[in-house]
Amino acid sequence: METASVTHTVTDDDTARALGSGDLEVLATPRALAWCEQATCAALKLDPAQTSVGTRVDLEHLAASPVGTEVTATATVVHTDGRLVRFQVAAHDTGGTLLATGEIRRVIVDRERFLARITPVGD
Template sequence: MTHTVGDADTAAALGSGDLPVLATPRALAWLEAATCAALDLDDSRTSVGTRVEVEHIAASPVGATITATADLVHEDGRLLRFRVAAHDGHGTLVAHGEVRRVVVDRTRFLERVPRP
């Protein structure tokens, strides 16, 4: 998945710092979106994130193009582990790590969510 860093994607905009560079929470969201895009589940199922271990190792300015990738590296029943990476348009590694997801029945999962 490819994204362009905009003003709304910066650390200053998201409150994770005060610089106009790609925010770690946005990089993580893009990496998680790549894991979701890598799945082919029927409409009754979805996946939920359960663990994230990501290093954000390079700054990216507004206007930078970031490509987020996810490779399924382990599957154990409903548990899925993805190796994730984000590179900028110059090929520089911006972030990398692992995201774990669990496949769930959409309806049953939502039925168990407490109501306010």
């Protein structure tokens, strides 16, 4: 199974207050999710003509992380079905505390075909 991890340190820009998902100076759930999604993308080995798009997210944010906390998000491929890829994701701090856990689904697409179907706003 393919696995990848990304590590970030929580900054003021990553907090619930900064992202508008609350008013506390702790890691925002949207940022925790973004880091988990970054790990899913890193776990995929795609050719340059391909990319992936997120289609479903189920994430439990279990513990608060103040500014300065180092967080590692890990994604492991747990199932593939054609172009669909399911990942188990987890985020931990350096002390081993489980901060978030869940599943993310992505679909592999042809980059040019996908973009050709998008109509720019204002057209």
